[in-house]
Amino acid sequence: MDDQPTLQPTLDEHLAGQAAVGAVIASLARAAIELAELIAAGPLMGITGRAGGINAGGDRQTDIDIAADRLMCAALRDAPVAAVLSEESELPELLDQNAPLCVAIDPLDGSANLDNNISIGTIFSIRPRGRDVLSSFFEPGIAQCAAGCFIYGPQTTLVLALDGSVDIFILDRPAGAFVLIRRSVRIPSDTPEFAVNASNRRHWNGAVRSYIDECLLGASGGRGEDFNMRWIGSLVAETFRILVRGGVFLYPADARPGYHEGRLRLLYEAHPIALIMEWAGGTASTGRNRILDLSARTPHQRVPLIMGSQRAVREIDVLHEGFELRFESSDAPLFARRGLFR
Ligand code: F6P
Ligand code: MN
Numbered sequence: 001m002d003d004q005p006t007l008q009p010t011l012d013e014h015l016a017g018q019a020a021v022g023a024v025i026a027s028l029a030r031a032a033i034e035l036a037e038l039i040a041a042g043p044l045m046g047i048t049g050r051a052g053g054i055n056a057g058g059d060r061q062t063d064i065d066i067a068a069d070r071l072m073c074a075a076l077r078d079a080p081v082a083a084v085l086s087e088e089s090e091l092p093e094l095l096d097q098n099a100p101l102c103v104a105i106d107p108l109d110g111s112a113n114l115d116n117n118i119s120i121g122t123i124f125s126i127r128p129r130g131r132d133v134l135s136s137f138f139e140p141g142i143a144q145c146a147a148g149c150f151i152y153g154p155q156t157t158l159v160l161a162l163d164g165s166v167d168i169f170i171l172d173r174p175a176g177a178f179v180l181i182r183r184s185v186r187i188p189s190d191t192p193e194f195a196v197n198a199s200n201r202r203h204w205n206g207a208v209r210s211y212i213d214e215c216l217l218g219a220s221g222g223r224g225e226d227f228n229m230r231w232i233g234s235l236v237a238e239t240f241r242i243l244v245r246g247g248v249f250l251y252p253a254d255a256r257p258g259y260h261e262g263r264l265r266l267l268y269e270a271h272p273i274a275l276i277m278e279w280a281g282g283t284a285s286t287g288r289n290r291i292l293d294l295s296a297r298t299p300h301q302r303v304p305l306i307m308g309s310q311r312a313v314r315e316i317d318v319l320h321e322g323f324e325l326r327f328e329s330s331d332a333p334l335f336a337r338r339g340l341f342r
Contacts, residue, residue: 032122076095103125124268126147137296187309190311193248194247195232205323242277
């Protein structure tokens with residue numbers, strides 16, 4: 001009779017019945033709406049994008065990083081959170097020690113891309129508080145009960161891993177609310193597409209080099225098909241693409257000084273993104289270990305991250321079995337071929 005669009009639930013409706021986890025996500029979403037406005041207006045709201053200093057992990061910190069950190073941490077102080085670990089602070093901050101959850105957060109990932117008007121985002125990881133609040137952060141990634149990322153791009157979106165499923169929401173700006181647009185996303189399993197910063201090829205280990213070299217050979221190589229390549233340089237945007245299009249993303253360890261454990265951070269980048277991947281039917285690995293099985297030793301620990309469609313990630317894992325790890329000097333190859341392959 002009428003052709004009214006089907007009403008999709010808002011994030012608040014979706015979170016009904018989720019108690020503490022729902023309250024944390026709703027609070028972060030309110031902060032993300034404010035941050036999206038600030039990012040969209042940029043210089044019109046006094047955002048210069050200029051560096052203000054160096055953060056705890058040694059990355060350049062801009063005025064928008066500082067604003068994002070302030071907004072997200074304020075949102076978490078209003079939520080049932082016992083402690084928060086932010087990329088921008090050296091140590092976790094204790095909030096309400098009796099609250100049931102701990103949150104690790106990258107308030108604004110890829111902020112250097114803002115200058116180029118490329119999508120950036122907020123990544124968060126939520127886990128139950130253990131008896132000792134701070135040691136909760138050092139439990140393996142499977143301890144997470146929810147994770148997600150907000151992406152400030154052409155659309156402001158939320159990718160949410162909750163209750164074993166991954167759902168995508170889009171910000172309805174006039175309504176000031178996130179609305180569900182895709183439920184239970186499944187990563188396509190056979191997309192011949194890879195994402196890697198290929199300028200680092202000479203520093204990679206043999207396994208990563210073999211895989212990418214084969215992809216580049218296309219239909220004439222061992223994989224028997226032509227591959228496409230993408231590199232946005234923005235983890236949240238790459239994650240979104242993998243969710244909707246499939247393929248594989250690699251930020252491997254490499255031989256450059258400071259990259260022996262990769263670039264990305266375990267607690268607020270790799271763990272939450274790995275949960276998203278697994279709950280959407282994909283996987284995430286270091287090449288040797290499942291990311292969700294790893295525990296951090298230090299708050300800002302880095303880790304190699306290989307994620308996406310199961311088949312591609314498994315193939316890269318198998319290639320790693322043929323290479324042994326070696327850290328001889330900063331400019332020597334990181335891996336050498338093992339026995340049989342020599
Ligand atoms: O962690 C920051 C980040 O910008 C990620 O979003 C992205 O995947 C990566 O760094 C890009 O690194 P590079 O500039 O070395 O390619
Ligand atoms: Mn980051």
